[in-house]
Amino acid sequence: MSDYYWDTQYEYLRNTRKLYYNDDYLEFLIRFVWRITTPVNIIDYGCGYGYLGIKLLPMLPEGSSYTGVDKSKELISQAQKLFNHSPYRTEFIQGDIEEMKIQSKNDVAMCHAFLLHMTDTKSVIEKMIDSVINGGRVICFEPHWISNMSNYLIEGVEQSQIVKLGIVQKLYEEDSKRNGKDGNIGARVPILLSQLGLKNVECRVSDRVNFLDQNIELENKEALYSALKDEGLGHEPGEQNDVIKRLMARGLLGEEARAQYDAEEFFSKQFKLQSWLTYAPSMKISYGTVSR
Template identity: 60%
Template sequence: MSEYYWDQQMEYLRNTRWLYYNDDYLEFLVQRVWKIEEAVHMIDYGCGYGYMGLKLLPLLPAGSRYTGVDQGKELIKHAKELYAHTSYQAEFIEGDIETVQIERVYDIALSHAFLLHMSDPRKILKKMIGSVVDGGRVICFEPHWIANMASYTLDDVEQSNIVQLGILQKLYEHDARLSGKDGNIGMKIPTLLSQLGVKGVECRVSDRVNFLDQQMNEPNKHTLYNALKEEGLGAVPGNRIEVIDQLIGRGLTSDEANSQYEAEERFARGFNEHMYMTYAPNMKITSGIVTR
Protein backbone atom coordinates (compact mmCIF):
# COMPACT_ATOMS: atom_id res chain seq x y z
CA MET A 1 0.00 0.00 0.00
CA SER A 2 1.28 3.46 -0.90
CA GLU A 3 2.43 5.71 1.97
CA TYR A 4 1.35 8.82 0.06
CA TYR A 5 -1.31 10.53 2.20
CA TRP A 6 -3.87 11.11 -0.54
CA ASP A 7 -3.68 7.49 -1.64
CA GLN A 8 -5.39 6.73 1.67
CA GLN A 9 -8.15 9.31 1.11
CA MET A 10 -9.96 7.80 -1.88
CA GLU A 11 -13.33 7.49 -0.17
CA TYR A 12 -13.16 11.02 1.19
CA LEU A 13 -12.39 12.39 -2.27
CA ARG A 14 -15.16 10.41 -3.94
CA ASN A 15 -17.74 11.26 -1.29
CA THR A 16 -17.20 15.02 -1.04
CA ARG A 17 -16.24 16.48 -4.44
CA TRP A 18 -19.89 16.67 -5.50
CA LEU A 19 -20.58 19.21 -2.75
CA TYR A 20 -18.83 21.98 -4.70
CA TYR A 21 -20.52 22.50 -8.10
CA ASN A 22 -23.73 21.94 -10.00
CA ASP A 23 -23.18 20.46 -13.45
CA ASP A 24 -25.12 23.22 -15.20
CA TYR A 25 -22.76 25.81 -13.70
CA LEU A 26 -19.69 23.98 -15.02
CA GLU A 27 -21.43 23.85 -18.41
CA PHE A 28 -22.00 27.61 -18.17
CA LEU A 29 -18.30 28.19 -17.45
CA VAL A 30 -17.17 26.03 -20.38
CA GLN A 31 -19.61 27.45 -22.92
CA ARG A 32 -20.34 31.03 -21.84
CA VAL A 33 -17.36 32.18 -19.78
CA TRP A 34 -14.34 30.35 -21.21
CA LYS A 35 -16.04 29.93 -24.61
CA ILE A 36 -14.30 26.66 -25.45
CA GLU A 37 -15.59 25.83 -28.92
CA GLU A 38 -12.89 23.53 -30.28
CA ALA A 39 -11.41 20.29 -28.96
CA VAL A 40 -8.73 20.89 -26.33
CA HIS A 41 -6.03 18.88 -24.59
CA MET A 42 -6.02 19.66 -20.87
CA ILE A 43 -3.57 18.70 -18.16
CA ASP A 44 -4.74 18.38 -14.56
CA TYR A 45 -2.12 19.06 -11.88
CA GLY A 46 -2.77 16.94 -8.78
CA CYS A 47 -5.50 15.07 -10.65
CA GLY A 48 -6.28 12.51 -7.93
CA TYR A 49 -8.57 9.93 -9.49
CA GLY A 50 -9.35 12.22 -12.45
CA TYR A 51 -12.43 13.90 -11.01
CA MET A 52 -12.17 17.13 -13.00
CA GLY A 53 -11.68 15.25 -16.24
CA LEU A 54 -14.83 13.24 -15.59
CA LYS A 55 -16.74 16.49 -14.94
CA LEU A 56 -15.36 18.55 -17.82
CA LEU A 57 -14.91 16.09 -20.69
CA PRO A 58 -18.66 15.57 -21.20
CA LEU A 59 -19.01 19.36 -21.52
CA LEU A 60 -16.09 19.98 -23.88
CA PRO A 61 -16.16 19.67 -27.68
CA ALA A 62 -15.80 16.17 -29.12
CA GLY A 63 -12.20 15.03 -29.44
CA SER A 64 -11.01 16.78 -26.29
CA ARG A 65 -8.31 14.94 -24.34
CA TYR A 66 -7.27 14.73 -20.70
CA THR A 67 -3.90 14.17 -19.04
CA GLY A 68 -3.74 13.77 -15.28
CA VAL A 69 -0.61 14.13 -13.16
CA ASP A 70 -0.41 12.95 -9.57
CA GLN A 71 2.07 11.50 -7.11
CA GLY A 72 -0.43 8.98 -5.79
CA LYS A 73 0.14 5.49 -7.15
CA GLU A 74 -3.25 4.24 -5.94
CA LEU A 75 -5.03 7.36 -7.17
CA ILE A 76 -3.57 6.94 -10.66
CA LYS A 77 -4.42 3.25 -10.65
CA HIS A 78 -8.01 4.03 -9.73
CA ALA A 79 -8.21 6.79 -12.35
CA LYS A 80 -7.07 4.41 -15.08
CA GLU A 81 -9.70 1.90 -14.03
CA LEU A 82 -12.44 4.55 -14.10
CA TYR A 83 -11.47 5.93 -17.49
CA ALA A 84 -11.14 2.46 -18.99
CA HIS A 85 -14.94 2.29 -18.80
CA THR A 86 -15.39 5.53 -20.75
CA SER A 87 -14.77 6.56 -24.36
CA TYR A 88 -12.64 9.54 -23.34
CA GLN A 89 -9.07 9.99 -24.51
CA ALA A 90 -7.08 10.10 -21.29
CA GLU A 91 -3.59 9.36 -20.03
CA PHE A 92 -1.99 9.61 -16.61
CA ILE A 93 1.47 10.51 -15.38
CA GLU A 94 2.56 9.28 -11.96
CA GLY A 95 5.16 11.55 -10.41
CA ASP A 96 6.01 14.43 -8.11
CA ILE A 97 4.62 17.53 -9.81
CA GLU A 98 7.47 19.66 -8.46
CA THR A 99 10.03 17.60 -10.37
CA VAL A 100 8.23 15.86 -13.25
CA GLN A 101 9.00 17.33 -16.68
CA ILE A 102 5.93 18.54 -18.59
CA GLU A 103 6.05 19.55 -22.26
CA ARG A 104 4.46 22.75 -23.57
CA VAL A 105 1.73 21.04 -25.59
CA TYR A 106 -1.50 21.61 -23.65
CA ASP A 107 -4.38 23.97 -24.37
CA ILE A 108 -5.51 24.09 -20.73
CA ALA A 109 -3.64 23.57 -17.47
CA LEU A 110 -5.89 23.18 -14.45
CA SER A 111 -5.78 22.42 -10.76
CA HIS A 112 -8.52 21.50 -8.33
CA ALA A 113 -8.04 21.83 -4.55
CA PHE A 114 -4.36 21.17 -5.12
CA LEU A 115 -2.37 24.39 -4.83
CA LEU A 116 -3.40 24.85 -1.19
CA HIS A 117 -1.26 21.78 -0.39
CA MET A 118 1.85 23.17 -2.13
CA SER A 119 4.55 24.91 -0.10
CA ASP A 120 5.38 27.09 -3.12
CA PRO A 121 2.18 27.59 -5.14
CA ARG A 122 3.79 30.32 -7.27
CA LYS A 123 6.35 27.77 -8.48
CA ILE A 124 3.57 25.35 -9.48
CA LEU A 125 1.65 28.12 -11.24
CA LYS A 126 4.78 28.91 -13.26
CA LYS A 127 4.96 25.26 -14.23
CA MET A 128 1.29 25.24 -15.22
CA ILE A 129 1.80 28.34 -17.34
CA GLY A 130 4.87 26.79 -18.91
CA SER A 131 2.95 23.70 -20.00
CA VAL A 132 0.34 25.67 -21.96
CA VAL A 133 0.67 26.67 -25.61
CA ASP A 134 0.49 30.32 -26.60
CA GLY A 135 -3.11 31.41 -26.30
CA GLY A 136 -3.91 28.55 -23.95
CA ARG A 137 -5.65 28.86 -20.64
CA VAL A 138 -4.86 28.26 -16.95
CA ILE A 139 -7.82 27.38 -14.71
CA CYS A 140 -7.54 26.97 -10.93
CA PHE A 141 -10.36 25.68 -8.74
CA GLU A 142 -9.01 26.43 -5.28
CA PRO A 143 -10.49 27.07 -1.81
CA HIS A 144 -10.87 30.20 0.27
CA TRP A 145 -11.21 28.70 3.73
CA ILE A 146 -12.28 31.79 5.60
CA ALA A 147 -15.19 32.35 3.18
CA ASN A 148 -16.00 28.67 3.50
CA MET A 149 -16.13 28.93 7.28
CA ALA A 150 -18.42 31.96 7.05
CA SER A 151 -20.89 30.00 4.94
CA TYR A 152 -22.60 27.68 7.40
CA THR A 153 -26.04 28.25 8.82
CA LEU A 154 -27.42 25.85 11.43
CA ASP A 155 -31.04 26.31 12.41
CA ASP A 156 -31.43 28.04 15.79
CA VAL A 157 -27.66 28.28 16.33
CA GLU A 158 -25.76 31.57 16.43
CA GLN A 159 -22.88 31.34 13.97
CA SER A 160 -20.43 33.08 16.29
CA ASN A 161 -20.91 30.31 18.85
CA ILE A 162 -19.59 27.63 16.51
CA VAL A 163 -17.33 29.48 14.03
CA GLN A 164 -14.93 32.19 15.24
CA LEU A 165 -13.70 33.82 12.08
CA GLY A 166 -11.06 36.07 13.62
CA ILE A 167 -9.34 33.20 15.40
CA LEU A 168 -9.55 30.99 12.32
CA GLN A 169 -8.06 33.67 10.09
CA LYS A 170 -5.17 34.02 12.53
CA LEU A 171 -4.59 30.26 12.40
CA TYR A 172 -4.71 30.12 8.59
CA GLU A 173 -2.30 33.03 8.22
CA HIS A 174 0.13 31.56 10.75
CA ASP A 175 0.09 28.18 9.02
CA ALA A 176 0.67 29.80 5.62
CA ARG A 177 3.64 31.80 6.93
CA LEU A 178 5.12 28.69 8.52
CA SER A 179 4.67 26.15 5.71
CA GLY A 180 3.75 28.12 2.61
CA LYS A 181 0.59 25.98 2.32
CA ASP A 182 -2.34 28.35 2.20
CA GLY A 183 -5.99 27.35 2.60
CA ASN A 184 -6.98 30.83 1.42
CA ILE A 185 -4.99 30.50 -1.83
CA GLY A 186 -8.11 30.64 -3.99
CA MET A 187 -8.54 34.36 -3.37
CA LYS A 188 -4.86 35.05 -4.08
CA ILE A 189 -4.51 33.22 -7.40
CA PRO A 190 -5.87 36.12 -9.52
CA THR A 191 -3.04 38.33 -8.26
CA LEU A 192 -0.43 35.60 -8.66
CA LEU A 193 -1.47 34.80 -12.24
CA SER A 194 -1.47 38.47 -13.23
CA GLN A 195 1.97 38.98 -11.66
CA LEU A 196 3.20 35.97 -13.65
CA GLY A 197 2.09 37.56 -16.92
CA VAL A 198 -1.22 35.79 -17.52
CA LYS A 199 -3.73 38.04 -19.31
CA GLY A 200 -7.49 38.46 -18.98
CA VAL A 201 -7.52 37.03 -15.46
CA GLU A 202 -10.98 36.67 -13.94
CA CYS A 203 -12.32 34.88 -10.90
CA ARG A 204 -15.68 33.22 -10.22
CA VAL A 205 -17.07 31.44 -7.17
CA SER A 206 -18.58 27.95 -7.03
CA ASP A 207 -22.34 27.94 -7.19
CA ARG A 208 -23.51 25.06 -5.06
CA VAL A 209 -25.27 25.66 -1.74
CA ASN A 210 -25.95 22.40 0.06
CA PHE A 211 -29.17 22.34 2.02
CA LEU A 212 -29.77 19.66 4.63
CA ASP A 213 -33.54 19.84 4.43
CA GLN A 214 -35.62 17.88 6.93
CA GLN A 215 -38.31 17.58 4.24
CA MET A 216 -36.04 15.77 1.74
CA ASN A 217 -36.26 12.01 1.33
CA GLU A 218 -34.28 9.98 3.86
CA PRO A 219 -31.70 8.39 1.49
CA ASN A 220 -30.75 11.77 0.02
CA LYS A 221 -30.64 13.38 3.45
CA HIS A 222 -28.43 10.60 4.79
CA THR A 223 -26.06 10.88 1.80
CA LEU A 224 -25.74 14.64 2.16
CA TYR A 225 -25.26 14.50 5.93
CA ASN A 226 -22.50 11.90 5.62
CA ALA A 227 -20.76 13.92 2.91
CA LEU A 228 -20.87 17.04 5.08
CA LYS A 229 -19.42 15.10 8.00
CA GLU A 230 -16.64 13.71 5.78
CA GLU A 231 -15.95 17.27 4.61
CA GLY A 232 -15.19 18.03 8.26
CA LEU A 233 -18.29 19.90 9.34
CA GLY A 234 -18.99 19.34 13.01
CA ALA A 235 -15.88 17.24 13.53
CA VAL A 236 -15.15 16.22 17.13
CA PRO A 237 -12.05 18.22 18.14
CA GLY A 238 -10.29 15.49 20.13
CA ASN A 239 -8.45 15.55 23.45
CA ARG A 240 -8.82 19.05 24.92
CA ILE A 241 -5.31 19.40 26.36
CA GLU A 242 -3.63 18.10 23.19
CA VAL A 243 -5.74 20.22 20.85
CA ILE A 244 -5.25 23.39 22.89
CA ASP A 245 -1.48 22.80 22.99
CA GLN A 246 -1.51 22.40 19.20
CA LEU A 247 -3.53 25.59 18.74
CA ILE A 248 -1.13 27.55 20.96
CA GLY A 249 1.71 26.11 18.89
CA ARG A 250 -0.04 27.52 15.82
CA GLY A 251 0.03 31.04 17.18
CA LEU A 252 -3.06 31.42 19.39
CA THR A 253 -3.06 32.73 22.92
CA SER A 254 -4.26 30.40 25.66
CA ASP A 255 -7.62 32.21 25.82
CA GLU A 256 -8.04 32.03 22.03
CA ALA A 257 -7.13 28.35 21.97
CA ASN A 258 -9.66 27.52 24.68
CA SER A 259 -12.32 29.57 22.92
CA GLN A 260 -11.64 27.84 19.60
CA TYR A 261 -11.78 24.39 21.19
CA GLU A 262 -15.09 25.18 22.84
CA ALA A 263 -16.53 26.50 19.56
CA GLU A 264 -15.54 23.30 17.75
CA GLU A 265 -16.98 21.22 20.55
CA ARG A 266 -20.30 23.12 20.39
CA PHE A 267 -20.41 22.60 16.64
CA ALA A 268 -19.77 18.87 17.04
CA ARG A 269 -22.47 18.55 19.71
CA GLY A 270 -25.00 20.59 17.79
CA PHE A 271 -24.68 19.21 14.26
CA ASN A 272 -26.73 16.12 13.54
CA GLU A 273 -28.77 14.58 10.74
CA HIS A 274 -32.05 15.87 12.16
CA MET A 275 -31.40 19.61 11.90
CA TYR A 276 -31.64 22.13 9.08
CA MET A 277 -28.33 23.33 7.68
CA THR A 278 -27.04 25.23 4.65
CA TYR A 279 -23.41 25.14 3.55
CA ALA A 280 -21.65 26.80 0.61
CA PRO A 281 -18.05 25.68 -0.06
CA ASN A 282 -17.09 28.96 -1.81
CA MET A 283 -14.41 27.53 -4.10
CA LYS A 284 -12.75 30.24 -6.18
CA ILE A 285 -12.39 29.53 -9.90
CA THR A 286 -9.69 31.66 -11.53
CA SER A 287 -8.88 31.64 -15.23
CA GLY A 288 -6.58 33.51 -17.58
CA ILE A 289 -4.93 33.36 -21.00
CA VAL A 290 -1.23 32.65 -21.56
CA THR A 291 0.32 34.94 -24.16
CA ARG A 292 3.97 35.09 -25.09
Protein backbone atom coordinates in the same frame (compact mmCIF):
# COMPACT_ATOMS: atom_id res chain seq x y z
CA MET B 1 0.81 0.51 3.44
CA SER B 2 1.96 3.73 1.74
CA ASP B 3 3.28 6.57 3.89
CA TYR B 4 1.96 9.13 1.41
CA TYR B 5 -1.13 10.73 2.95
CA TRP B 6 -3.21 11.00 -0.24
CA ASP B 7 -2.81 7.31 -1.04
CA THR B 8 -5.42 6.64 1.66
CA GLN B 9 -7.86 9.44 0.83
CA TYR B 10 -9.81 8.11 -2.17
CA GLU B 11 -13.08 7.58 -0.24
CA TYR B 12 -12.86 11.02 1.33
CA LEU B 13 -12.26 12.69 -2.04
CA ARG B 14 -15.03 10.75 -3.77
CA ASN B 15 -17.52 11.56 -1.01
CA THR B 16 -16.82 15.29 -0.70
CA ARG B 17 -16.26 16.55 -4.27
CA LYS B 18 -20.03 16.61 -4.83
CA LEU B 19 -20.28 19.51 -2.39
CA TYR B 20 -18.42 22.02 -4.57
CA TYR B 21 -20.15 22.65 -7.92
CA ASN B 22 -23.43 22.54 -9.79
CA ASP B 23 -23.07 20.90 -13.21
CA ASP B 24 -25.04 23.63 -14.96
CA TYR B 25 -22.63 26.28 -13.67
CA LEU B 26 -19.61 24.36 -14.95
CA GLU B 27 -21.33 24.00 -18.31
CA PHE B 28 -22.04 27.75 -18.27
CA LEU B 29 -18.33 28.44 -17.75
CA ILE B 30 -17.33 26.16 -20.63
CA ARG B 31 -19.90 27.49 -23.09
CA PHE B 32 -20.33 31.15 -22.25
CA VAL B 33 -17.27 32.27 -20.24
CA TRP B 34 -14.35 30.26 -21.62
CA ARG B 35 -16.18 29.75 -24.95
CA ILE B 36 -14.62 26.38 -25.64
CA THR B 37 -16.16 25.35 -28.95
CA THR B 38 -13.46 23.12 -30.45
CA PRO B 39 -11.69 20.06 -28.95
CA VAL B 40 -9.06 20.86 -26.32
CA ASN B 41 -6.22 18.95 -24.68
CA ILE B 42 -6.42 19.40 -20.91
CA ILE B 43 -3.76 18.59 -18.32
CA ASP B 44 -4.90 18.44 -14.69
CA TYR B 45 -2.25 18.76 -11.97
CA GLY B 46 -3.04 17.04 -8.68
CA CYS B 47 -5.84 15.23 -10.51
CA GLY B 48 -6.56 12.75 -7.72
CA TYR B 49 -8.94 10.13 -9.09
CA GLY B 50 -9.73 12.28 -12.13
CA TYR B 51 -12.57 14.32 -10.67
CA LEU B 52 -12.28 17.23 -13.12
CA GLY B 53 -12.15 14.80 -16.02
CA ILE B 54 -15.33 13.11 -14.83
CA LYS B 55 -17.10 16.45 -14.52
CA LEU B 56 -15.83 18.29 -17.60
CA LEU B 57 -15.25 15.75 -20.37
CA PRO B 58 -18.96 15.14 -21.03
CA MET B 59 -19.43 18.92 -21.39
CA LEU B 60 -16.46 19.59 -23.67
CA PRO B 61 -16.48 19.37 -27.48
CA GLU B 62 -16.16 15.84 -28.82
CA GLY B 63 -12.54 14.89 -29.38
CA SER B 64 -11.21 16.64 -26.29
CA SER B 65 -8.59 14.80 -24.23
CA TYR B 66 -7.69 14.75 -20.54
CA THR B 67 -4.32 14.03 -18.92
CA GLY B 68 -4.21 13.68 -15.16
CA VAL B 69 -1.02 14.02 -13.13
CA ASP B 70 -0.81 13.13 -9.44
CA LYS B 71 1.88 12.13 -6.98
CA SER B 72 -0.34 9.44 -5.43
CA LYS B 73 0.06 5.97 -6.94
CA GLU B 74 -3.23 4.83 -5.42
CA LEU B 75 -5.27 7.76 -6.76
CA ILE B 76 -3.77 7.34 -10.24
CA SER B 77 -4.70 3.65 -10.08
CA GLN B 78 -8.29 4.54 -9.14
CA ALA B 79 -8.46 7.07 -11.99
CA GLN B 80 -7.28 4.49 -14.50
CA LYS B 81 -9.95 2.07 -13.30
CA LEU B 82 -12.70 4.69 -13.49
CA PHE B 83 -11.80 5.71 -17.05
CA ASN B 84 -10.87 2.24 -18.29
CA HIS B 85 -14.07 1.80 -20.30
CA SER B 86 -14.93 5.45 -20.90
CA PRO B 87 -15.33 6.82 -24.45
CA TYR B 88 -12.87 9.66 -23.76
CA ARG B 89 -9.17 10.00 -24.59
CA THR B 90 -7.40 10.00 -21.23
CA GLU B 91 -3.94 9.44 -19.81
CA PHE B 92 -2.83 9.30 -16.19
CA ILE B 93 0.71 9.96 -15.03
CA GLN B 94 2.11 9.41 -11.56
CA GLY B 95 4.48 12.25 -10.87
CA ASP B 96 5.26 15.39 -8.92
CA ILE B 97 4.77 18.67 -10.81
CA GLU B 98 7.55 20.24 -8.75
CA GLU B 99 10.00 17.76 -10.31
CA MET B 100 8.45 17.00 -13.71
CA LYS B 101 9.08 18.61 -17.07
CA ILE B 102 5.97 18.91 -19.24
CA GLN B 103 5.97 19.88 -22.90
CA SER B 104 4.01 22.98 -23.95
CA LYS B 105 1.45 21.00 -25.92
CA ASN B 106 -1.73 21.49 -23.87
CA ASP B 107 -4.58 23.87 -24.58
CA VAL B 108 -5.57 24.09 -20.94
CA ALA B 109 -3.77 23.44 -17.64
CA MET B 110 -6.03 22.98 -14.63
CA CYS B 111 -5.84 22.19 -10.95
CA HIS B 112 -8.42 21.60 -8.25
CA ALA B 113 -7.79 22.14 -4.52
CA PHE B 114 -4.11 21.58 -5.30
CA LEU B 115 -2.25 24.85 -4.91
CA LEU B 116 -3.23 25.13 -1.23
CA HIS B 117 -0.97 22.11 -0.59
CA MET B 118 2.05 23.67 -2.34
CA THR B 119 4.78 25.52 -0.44
CA ASP B 120 5.90 27.47 -3.52
CA THR B 121 2.66 28.29 -5.30
CA LYS B 122 4.19 30.74 -7.75
CA SER B 123 6.69 28.27 -9.18
CA VAL B 124 3.97 25.64 -9.56
CA ILE B 125 1.77 28.06 -11.51
CA GLU B 126 4.81 28.91 -13.66
CA LYS B 127 5.12 25.22 -14.53
CA MET B 128 1.42 25.09 -15.35
CA ILE B 129 1.89 28.06 -17.68
CA ASP B 130 4.89 26.39 -19.32
CA SER B 131 2.78 23.32 -20.13
CA VAL B 132 0.25 25.36 -22.16
CA ILE B 133 0.50 26.53 -25.76
CA ASN B 134 0.47 30.24 -26.55
CA GLY B 135 -3.13 31.41 -26.39
CA GLY B 136 -4.13 28.55 -24.11
CA ARG B 137 -5.58 28.85 -20.61
CA VAL B 138 -4.65 28.18 -17.02
CA ILE B 139 -7.67 27.48 -14.79
CA CYS B 140 -7.40 27.01 -11.03
CA PHE B 141 -10.23 25.82 -8.78
CA GLU B 142 -8.98 26.70 -5.29
CA PRO B 143 -10.52 27.36 -1.85
CA HIS B 144 -10.57 30.45 0.31
CA TRP B 145 -11.04 28.79 3.67
CA ILE B 146 -12.03 31.85 5.66
CA SER B 147 -14.99 32.58 3.37
CA ASN B 148 -15.80 28.88 3.47
CA MET B 149 -15.93 29.04 7.28
CA SER B 150 -18.28 32.02 7.20
CA ASN B 151 -20.77 30.11 5.05
CA TYR B 152 -22.36 27.72 7.54
CA LEU B 153 -25.80 28.17 8.99
CA ILE B 154 -27.51 25.76 11.37
CA GLU B 155 -31.10 26.65 12.12
CA GLY B 156 -31.46 27.77 15.74
CA VAL B 157 -27.71 28.24 16.36
CA GLU B 158 -25.83 31.52 16.29
CA GLN B 159 -22.98 31.24 13.80
CA SER B 160 -20.56 32.92 16.20
CA GLN B 161 -21.03 29.96 18.56
CA ILE B 162 -19.80 27.38 16.05
CA VAL B 163 -17.17 29.37 14.12
CA LYS B 164 -14.77 31.90 15.64
CA LEU B 165 -13.89 33.69 12.42
CA GLY B 166 -11.14 35.91 13.79
CA ILE B 167 -9.43 33.02 15.55
CA VAL B 168 -9.75 30.75 12.53
CA GLN B 169 -8.37 33.46 10.26
CA LYS B 170 -5.35 33.87 12.54
CA LEU B 171 -4.88 30.09 12.61
CA TYR B 172 -4.79 29.88 8.81
CA GLU B 173 -2.40 32.82 8.57
CA GLU B 174 -0.04 31.35 11.16
CA ASP B 175 -0.13 27.97 9.40
CA SER B 176 0.85 29.67 6.15
CA LYS B 177 3.76 31.45 7.80
CA ARG B 178 4.95 28.23 9.38
CA ASN B 179 4.72 25.75 6.50
CA GLY B 180 4.18 27.91 3.41
CA LYS B 181 0.84 26.26 2.54
CA ASP B 182 -2.04 28.71 2.14
CA GLY B 183 -5.61 27.54 2.68
CA ASN B 184 -6.80 30.96 1.52
CA ILE B 185 -4.93 30.70 -1.80
CA GLY B 186 -8.13 30.88 -3.86
CA ALA B 187 -8.37 34.63 -3.33
CA ARG B 188 -4.71 35.16 -4.25
CA VAL B 189 -4.55 33.07 -7.42
CA PRO B 190 -5.86 35.76 -9.82
CA ILE B 191 -3.17 38.13 -8.53
CA LEU B 192 -0.47 35.52 -9.17
CA LEU B 193 -1.81 34.73 -12.64
CA SER B 194 -1.65 38.39 -13.64
CA GLN B 195 1.77 38.92 -12.07
CA LEU B 196 3.06 35.95 -14.08
CA GLY B 197 1.96 37.54 -17.33
CA LEU B 198 -1.39 35.94 -18.10
CA LYS B 199 -3.95 38.10 -19.87
CA ASN B 200 -7.70 38.47 -19.40
CA VAL B 201 -7.44 37.22 -15.82
CA GLU B 202 -10.75 36.80 -14.01
CA CYS B 203 -12.07 35.02 -10.94
CA ARG B 204 -15.49 33.45 -10.35
CA VAL B 205 -17.10 31.83 -7.32
CA SER B 206 -18.92 28.51 -7.46
CA ASP B 207 -22.67 28.92 -6.96
CA ARG B 208 -23.09 25.64 -5.07
CA VAL B 209 -25.02 25.83 -1.78
CA ASN B 210 -25.60 22.53 0.03
CA PHE B 211 -28.92 22.38 1.83
CA LEU B 212 -29.56 19.69 4.44
CA ASP B 213 -33.32 19.76 3.99
CA GLN B 214 -35.33 17.81 6.55
CA ASN B 215 -38.09 17.32 3.98
CA ILE B 216 -36.03 15.37 1.43
CA GLU B 217 -35.87 11.57 1.21
CA LEU B 218 -33.90 9.91 3.99
CA GLU B 219 -31.40 8.29 1.60
CA ASN B 220 -30.48 11.63 0.01
CA LYS B 221 -30.33 13.32 3.39
CA GLU B 222 -28.01 10.66 4.81
CA ALA B 223 -25.72 10.91 1.77
CA LEU B 224 -25.42 14.69 2.09
CA TYR B 225 -24.93 14.52 5.85
CA SER B 226 -22.16 11.94 5.39
CA ALA B 227 -20.40 14.14 2.82
CA LEU B 228 -20.65 17.19 5.07
CA LYS B 229 -19.20 15.26 8.01
CA ASP B 230 -16.35 13.99 5.83
CA GLU B 231 -15.74 17.60 4.79
CA GLY B 232 -15.14 18.38 8.46
CA LEU B 233 -18.38 20.06 9.46
CA GLY B 234 -19.20 19.27 13.05
CA HIS B 235 -16.23 16.97 13.57
CA GLU B 236 -15.44 15.97 17.16
CA PRO B 237 -12.28 17.86 18.14
CA GLY B 238 -10.77 15.16 20.34
CA GLU B 239 -9.25 15.26 23.81
CA GLN B 240 -9.31 18.84 25.07
CA ASN B 241 -5.77 19.23 26.42
CA ASP B 242 -4.18 17.62 23.35
CA VAL B 243 -6.20 19.76 20.95
CA ILE B 244 -5.42 22.98 22.83
CA LYS B 245 -1.70 22.14 22.84
CA ARG B 246 -1.76 21.54 19.08
CA LEU B 247 -3.64 24.79 18.46
CA MET B 248 -1.14 26.73 20.56
CA ALA B 249 1.72 25.08 18.66
CA ARG B 250 0.08 26.45 15.49
CA GLY B 251 0.23 30.01 16.84
CA LEU B 252 -2.87 30.60 18.96
CA LEU B 253 -2.76 32.06 22.43
CA GLY B 254 -4.10 29.91 25.25
CA GLU B 255 -7.40 31.77 25.49
CA GLU B 256 -7.86 31.62 21.72
CA ALA B 257 -7.11 27.89 21.63
CA ARG B 258 -9.67 27.20 24.34
CA ALA B 259 -12.30 29.28 22.55
CA GLN B 260 -11.60 27.41 19.30
CA TYR B 261 -11.88 24.06 21.05
CA ASP B 262 -15.18 25.06 22.68
CA ALA B 263 -16.60 26.19 19.33
CA GLU B 264 -15.63 22.92 17.62
CA GLU B 265 -17.06 20.84 20.47
CA PHE B 266 -20.32 22.84 20.44
CA PHE B 267 -20.59 22.48 16.66
CA SER B 268 -20.11 18.69 16.92
CA LYS B 269 -22.98 18.46 19.40
CA GLN B 270 -25.32 20.69 17.40
CA PHE B 271 -24.80 19.21 13.93
CA LYS B 272 -26.94 16.10 13.56
CA LEU B 273 -28.75 14.32 10.77
CA GLN B 274 -31.88 16.10 11.94
CA SER B 275 -30.30 19.58 11.61
CA TRP B 276 -31.41 22.18 9.09
CA LEU B 277 -28.17 23.41 7.56
CA THR B 278 -26.88 25.36 4.58
CA TYR B 279 -23.23 25.33 3.57
CA ALA B 280 -21.53 27.07 0.62
CA PRO B 281 -17.87 26.12 0.01
CA SER B 282 -17.45 29.24 -2.21
CA MET B 283 -14.69 27.71 -4.31
CA LYS B 284 -12.81 30.34 -6.31
CA ILE B 285 -12.33 29.66 -10.03
CA SER B 286 -9.49 31.78 -11.46
CA TYR B 287 -8.33 31.73 -15.05
CA GLY B 288 -6.24 33.60 -17.59
CA THR B 289 -4.83 33.33 -21.11
CA VAL B 290 -1.18 32.51 -21.83
CA SER B 291 0.47 35.21 -23.94
CA ARG B 292 4.12 34.81 -24.95
